[in-house]
Amino acid sequence: MTTQDSRGQGTDAPVTGVALNDPDRVRRLIADFHREHGEAPAAAPGPRASDEQSPQDPGRPFDLVLRGRRVAGENGFAAREIGIRDGRIAAIEPLGAALQGREIVELADDETLLPGLVDTHVHINEPGRTEWEGFATATRAAAAGGVTTVLDMPLNSIPSTVNPPALEYKQLFARDSAFVDIGFWGGAIPGNLPQLRPLHDAGVFGFKCFMLNSGVDEFPPLTADELEEALTETSAFGSMMIVHAEDAHTIDNAPQTAGGAYQGFLQSRPRDAENLAISAVIERTRTTGGRTHILHLSSSDSLETIAAAKREGLDLTVETCPHYLTLSAEEIPDGATAFKCCPPVREEDNREQLWQGLLEGTIDFIVSDHSPSTLELKNAGDGDFALAWGGVSSLQLGLSLIWTEASRRGIDLERVVRWMSTAPAERVGLTSKGQLRVGFDADLAVFAAEETFVVDAGQLHHRNPITPYQGKTLQGRVRATYLRGQRVDFDAPTGQLLRHGEA
Incomplete structure (x- = not known):
């Protein structure tokens, strides 16, 4: 059976049912997991290890000192030294202060020290669809790209993260496999309204919903009225709703053309589908006073509507993705299903207006929407856009992609860091991430x-070697990534599970 999801993702994979989200069934899966691993059932996750340590003793030596001529800070880039103790930034001084530590790293003259990136839109798909991606492969890719914190989407894992047992089950797979820190979104689907507050209390960072078919039966969409009900509920405890905003009726009535022509696929996902859905989200945000976030904006037509909503004072933010900022419909060859995603990559003039939306602050930040699948699903139908699974895998390449475009546009690296680290961390409440400041995690x-490289899909860390950027020359390479002051070695995972309010 072939399904079609919100990203235009056709697949011949078995269609799963909502019964897989049943809490009692998931509790049995949790019990089976513990038995298979010879474990007693675990208690709820406690505080992060770094939060349990005693107050920092300024008399103790630093664990690590990094020195460089271009180090990010509250006042831009400068020649600085950073002292790290117990996984946190304990001191920032001008270069020449001669901070001493057990380990000292002198950055090369061509190297810049940045805060680790924060990617709040990643589909890891484990458990259940681990052949598409998994915690180990995804977080290795993240670390290789300078990303030190990811938030995992509630689908396409099985079960979806739509109740506390499903969250606990997913955390069992993540706990010993993550090379970067990882938090989780909950899902809002029809019928799980009573689960939202318990999921919030269990530590999710907010709730994702779709306004059209998600492509997997275990994660059905909300109607506009159900979205309003969910927003009313999440507003009661201060959480946020993040929305895949495309209008189902508009897409159902758009031309549906099979085959390898990209223009036919583009016409099947018109801008009006985004524009109408975004307007509906804004209206429900206004009605409820809720907190909302628009995912993966691709239609520049919605920028003025969004800007007006922000001027009105609504609690609304917006993200876009590297593929919408670096690719254009005009350059996508027919049959090149590696480029397929939904909302789709649109025309060059649309891309330029998205950049302007970033510069003006209408778009708040940039995330990957890393959305992988197997090679077989991505190439289904031998280049037929109607059958191939949609989604772009770019978790490892995001910083280089954006910097390549930003630098040629005269946009400075400080602003890129704001878009890809500071702003997403602030929006989701990661209060110790996204900046190089004393007291923050040493990520x-x-x-x-200035270093350039050519993208080779076979050298990327995500599970399936496919990317629309194959053979593309990019500027800017991540040479090392540190998680809480420890250099990521890609062999021993040290990432921690994050909970909202404790991160």
């Missing part, structure tokens, strides 16, 4: 801004 990326 760092060593970035060679």
Whole structure:
């Protein structure tokens, strides 16, 4: 059976049912997991290890000192030294202060020290569809790209993260496999309204919903009225609703053309589908006073509507993705299903207006929407856009992709860091991430801004070697990534599970 999801993702994979979200069934899966691993059932996750440590003793030596001529900070880039103790930034001084530590790293003259990136839109798909991706492969890719924190989407894993047992089950798979820190979104689907507050209390960072078919039966969409009900509920405890905003009726009535022509696929996902759905989200945000976030904006037509909503004072933010900022419909060859995603990559003039939306602050930040699948699903139908699974895998490449475009446009690296680290961290409440400041986690990326490289899908860390960027020359390479002051070695996972309010 072939399904079609909100990203235009056709698949011949077995269609699963909502019964897989049943809490009692998931509790049995949790019990089976513990038995298979010879474990007693675990208690709820406690505080992060770094939060349990005693107050920092300024008399103790630093665990690590990094020195460089271009180090990010509250006042831009400068020659600085950073002292790290117990996984946190304990001191920031001008270069020459001669901070001493057990380990000292001198950055090369062409290297810039950045805060680790924060990617709040990642589909890891484990458990249940681990052949598409998994915690180990996804977080290795993240670390290789300078991303030190990811938030995992509630689908396409089985079960979806729509109740507390499903969250606990997913965390069992993540706990010993993550190379970066990882938090989780909950899902809002028809019938799980009573589960939203318990999921919030269990630590999810907010709730994702779809306004059209998600492509997997275990994660059905909300109607506009159900979205309003969910927003009313999440507003009661201060959480946020993040929305895949495309209007189902518009897409159902758009031309549906099979085959390898990209223009036919583009016409099947018109801008009006986004524009109408975004307007509906804004109206429900206004009605409820809720907190909302628009996912993966691709239609520049909605920018003025969004800007007006922000001027009105609505609690609304918007993201876009590297593929919408670096690709254009005019350059996509027919049959090149590696480029397929939904909302789709649109025309060059649309891309330029998205950049302008970023510069003006209408779009708040940039995330990957890393949405992988197997090679077989991605190439289904031998280049037929109607059958191939949609989604772009770019978790490892995001910083280089955006910097390549930003630098040629005269946009400075400081602003890129804001879009890809500071702003997403602030929006989701990651209060110790996204900046190089005393007291923050020592999550760092060593970035060679002038180095170039050619993308080779076979050298990327995500599970399936496919990317629309194959053979593309990019500027800027991440040479090292540090998670809480420890250099990521890609062999021993040290990532921690994050909970909203404790991160």
